Amino acid sequence: MQLGVQLLQYTLSGITIGSIYAMVAIGFNIIYNATGIINFAQGEFVMLGGMLAVYLHNTLHIPLGLAGPCAALTVMCVGLLFERFAIYPLKTPSVITLIIITIAASILFKGGAMFIWGKDSFILPSFSGDTPINLLGATILPQSLWVLGTLIVIFSALMGFYKFTIVGKAVKACSYNRRAAKIVGINVDRMVLLSFGLSALIGGTAGVIVTPITLVSYDRGSLLALKGFGTAVFGGLGNMGGAVAGGLIIGLLESYSAGLLSSGYKDAVALVILLLVLFFRPGGIFARREEHLLKAY
Amino acid sequence: MKKLSIVLSVLLILICSILLLGAGEKEKVESYKIGGVFAITGPASWLGEPERNTCVMIADMVNENGGINGVPIEMVIEDSVGDETKAVNAVKKLINSDNVLGIVGTSRSGTTMAVIPIVEKAQIPLISCAAAEAIISPTKKWVFKTPQSDRHAAQRICMHMQESGITKIAVMSGTTAFGAQGREQVQKLAPDYGITIVADETYGPQDTDMTAQLTKIRATEAQALINWSIVPAQVIVAKNMVQLGMDLPLYLSHGFGNIKYVEAAGGAAEGIMFPAGRLLVADMVPASHPQKEVLTRYKGLYEERFNEPVSTFGGHAWDAMWLFVEALDEAGADRAGIRDALVKIKGFAGTGGVFNFSEEDHYGLTPEAFEMLVVKDGAFTILEK
Numbered sequence: 001m002q003l004g005v006q007l008l009q010y011t012l013s014g015i016t017i018g019s020i021y022a023m024v025a026i027g028f029n030i031i032y033n034a035t036g037i038i039n040f041a042q043g044e045f046v047m048l049g050g051m052l053a054v055y056l057h058n059t060l061h062i063p064l065g066l067a068g069p070c071a072a073l074t075v076m077c078v079g080l081l082f083e084r085f086a087i088y089p090l091k092t093p094s095v096i097t098l099i100i101i102t103i104a105a106s107i108l109f110k111g112g113a114m115f116i117w118g119k120d121s122f123i124l125p126s127f128s129g130d131t132p133i134n135l136l137g138a139t140i141l142p143q144s145l146w147v148l149g150t151l152i153v154i155f156s157a158l159m160g161f162y163k164f165t166i167v168g169k170a171v172k173a174c175s176y177n178r179r180a181a182k183i184v185g186i187n188v189d190r191m192v193l194l195s196f197g198l199s200a201l202i203g204g205t206a207g208v209i210v211t212p213i214t215l216v217s218y219d220r221g222s223l224l225a226l227k228g229f230g231t232a233v234f235g236g237l238g239n240m241g242g243a244v245a246g247g248l249i250i251g252l253l254e255s256y257s258a259g260l261l262s263s264g265y266k267d268a269v270a271l272v273i274l275l276l277v278l279f280f281r282p283g284g285i286f287a288r289r290e291e292h293l294l295k296a297y
Numbered sequence: 298m299k300k301l302s303i304v305l306s307v308l309l310i311l312i313c314s315i316l317l318l319g320a321g322e323k324e325k326v327e328s329y330k331i332g333g334v335f336a337i338t339g340p341a342s343w344l345g346e347p348e349r350n351t352c353v354m355i356a357d358m359v360n361e362n363g364g365i366n367g368v369p370i371e372m373v374i375e376d377s378v379g380d381e382t383k384a385v386n387a388v389k390k391l392i393n394s395d396n397v398l399g400i401v402g403t404s405r406s407g408t409t410m411a412v413i414p415i416v417e418k419a420q421i422p423l424i425s426c427a428a429a430e431a432i433i434s435p436t437k438k439w440v441f442k443t444p445q446s447d448r449h450a451a452q453r454i455c456m457h458m459q460e461s462g463i464t465k466i467a468v469m470s471g472t473t474a475f476g477a478q479g480r481e482q483v484q485k486l487a488p489d490y491g492i493t494i495v496a497d498e499t500y501g502p503q504d505t506d507m508t509a510q511l512t513k514i515r516a517t518e519a520q521a522l523i524n525w526s527i528v529p530a531q532v533i534v535a536k537n538m539v540q541l542g543m544d545l546p547l548y549l550s551h552g553f554g555n556i557k558y559v560e561a562a563g564g565a566a567e568g569i570m571f572p573a574g575r576l577l578v579a580d581m582v583p584a585s586h587p588q589k590e591v592l593t594r595y596k597g598l599y600e601e602r603f604n605e606p607v608s609t610f611g612g613h614a615w616d617a618m619w620l621f622v623e624a625l626d627e628a629g630a631d632r633a634g635i636r637d638a639l640v641k642i643k644g645f646a647g648t649g650g651v652f653n654f655s656e657e658d659h660y661g662l663t664p665e666a667f668e669m670l671v672v673k674d675g676a677f678t679i680l681e682k
Contacts (some may be wrong), residue, residue, distance in 0.1 A: 037654070
């Protein structure tokens with residue numbers, strides 16, 4: 001086997017892993033933009049999406065085409081309820097309190113999922129079969145294309161939402177400066193609620209889409225959250241394009257270092273690069289200076 | 298002066314009688330307390346849960362039949378979550394506050410290694426349900442184990458490879474204690490069977506994609522692949538191999554011994570070979586085999602009570618519990634006596650094999666304890682030689 005094909009295979013693997021990270025990172029960013037906090041329950045949204053889809057499809061025998069969207073929407077409801085009952089009632093929220101609440105929520109979701117569905121790993125059938133697609137000698141699963149496609153759809157829909165709709169612009173205004181947004185008459189509370197719903201929806205969708213590749217179990221969320229968080233920081237917290245680029249870069253780095261160096265160092269390479277980025281560009285590789293200044297103002 | 302001596306002698310009598318009373322009580326214990334530390338929740342819960350169930354079941358069985366010489370067993374079970382720190386705390390609690398006579402567990406090799414110094418210091422017998430060779434080698438005075446060793450698993454795999462004429466292999470392992478130990482054993486044993494390792498890859502226990510490592514292996518001359526890890530990683534390896542169109546024979550470790558993994562892997566599990574205790578294929582074991590009776594008995598009892606398929610891991614706890622019952626029957630409530638009784642046990646047919654303990658061998662099994670199995674039509678079958 002020639003090196004070219006191998007490289008192509010590493011690239012395809014990297015893109016698949018990277019797309020998963022990117023989707024989690026986007027979820028982090030949405031909530032960060034609206035509230036300035038890191039939602040540590042983001043990984044649990046992904047896990048819940050996968051688990052619910054497994055439950056609906058494998059136990060209740062609902063066709064996959066219906067079970068998937070249902071699962072994602074249910075996770076969105078969970079996200080909305082979470083915001084209403086845990087985040088919203090706080091009178092004077094400090095960032096630390098909010099973050100601790102999200103950690104508590106992640107433990108609750110994890111425990112709940114373990115209680116309801118048990119501790120086994122589950123799998124969903126692939127959406128369009130398991131026959132690998134041959135690409136110049138390298139192979140990719142149709143499901144990986146689904147992951148990549150979903151990422152593109154989510155990303156473009158979000159960009160469109162932020163750029164062309166009035167609600168999207170209002171959310172963006174909150175992210176630039178909460179107080180100023182309030183002064184010009186934007187209902188900040190509603191925007192926060194919306195962000196949690198949106199973030200949970202994206203997390204849930206990601207969960208449904210990746211389960212045929214990665215399997216799902218009640219404790220899958222924490223590690224995804226960690227990788228997704230790293231990705232979000234890498235690309236610059238709050239920067240959507242940065243999240244996608246960051247996810248793909250980290251995914252490719254992991255896959256190249258596993259293939260070309262040694263698989264034992266794969267996580268180390270990704271983390272060292274992440275550290276270097278934080279040393280030299282603390283705001284992430286795609287951070288814009290003025291945006292940060294505006295936020296701090 | 299006289300008064301003082303009277304007071305003193307009264308005090309002395311009092312103290313003596315209390316001591317005597319105490320001693321009298323020690324003779325007649327109300328129950329034999331056995332501790333259990335298992336990874337009941339957390340990533341290794343698929344180990345801990347059947348182990349806990351089995352221990353509870355055996356304690357109930359013994360107590361319903363009047364206990365051991367009329368003394369009932371009291372199980373004190375702790376959850377280690379598969380975590381070293383929590384396992385250490387649980388063992389300390391069992392020793393210091395519950396005052397148990399012996400401990401069954403822990404579920405994982407890493408947690409057992411962490412608690413060994415504590416049980417050795419407290420001088421309390423521990424029968425581990427984890428497989429790693431390092432647990433009993435070098436021999437520790439108070440530590441025993443029931444699962445078949447990694448070494449013997451690796452030996453069975455190498456023996457099978459030699460028979461199939463395989464000389465160049467690739468090794469993949471998870472970066473857990475279980476994976477690292479297995480990798481080490483394979484590296485050590487392979488040369489004895491004329492096998493060279495041409496690729497040696499690792500991956501994290503929560504990794505979701507191993508195609509990069511497999512692509513690298515595909516470019517080597519490997520004729521077979523040994524993957525040493527625990528679920529769900531081994532399922533993903535099998536699926537990734539199908540994706541890459543690799544048709545190398547895939548050998549997994551004895552950690553694959555649960556039919557649920559075959560279901561999770563779907564068609565990708567077909568043809569996977571792995572060493573396992575005979576419990577998984579209890580129905581296919583010939584009736585003349587010394588383990589036949591215990592295998593069918595445990596399988597029947599467990600599946601009836603818990604309504605789920607029996608697993609190898611619960612079997613390790615079954616063996617450990619009955620060993621304790623046998624030792625308690627011999628020695629009573631005496632930790633050192635229990636240990637000495639354990640060392641003397643010979644020809645004990647358990648689910649893991651026929652145990653022959655000695656002062657030097659706290660493991661008591663041979664490679665014969667393993668049978669090579671293969672996944673065929675979604676079920677485990679004994680691999681024909």
